[in-house]
Amino acid sequence: MKLVKVYVTLKESVLDAQGEAIKSAIQTMGYNQISDVHMGKYFELKFENDYANLEKDVDLICDDLLANPNVETYRYEILEGE
């Protein structure tokens, strides 16, 4: 089994309004050391078997479904599942 962990975040050039709101909230809570917050999405995909095209398929799944290529970027890591 393969476990793929996908992290989808906004591109650097796109305003992360949620992140800004969370930063303000954290500062309001009194944690003034916080300097920046970014929010994104996290996916765990489990594949039954390893196969040659896994990486290509994950790229396609991210491009076509998990991330919005206009404003988001993604990275992933493929791990050996139990």
Added chain:
Amino acid sequence: MKLVKVYVTLKESVLDAQGEAIKSAIQTMGYNQISDVHMGKYFELKFENDYANLEKDVDLICDDLLANPNVETYRYEILEGE
């Protein structure tokens, strides 16, 4: 600077409806090797300085703001930022 990466996911006992929907979508796209999908939230918190209570503060921020302790669980890693 310290970079804290926080991963918030639903507890195992809670139905991950979004994950199930994404799994169906991926299968419909023809990737039948997919066996499970979980969706969560991902946060990057930047702190200006390292300090003794950082880990305690991150726990409080997660418990009180980033995660819903009723249905979600979180984990994080603290990295040396540039």
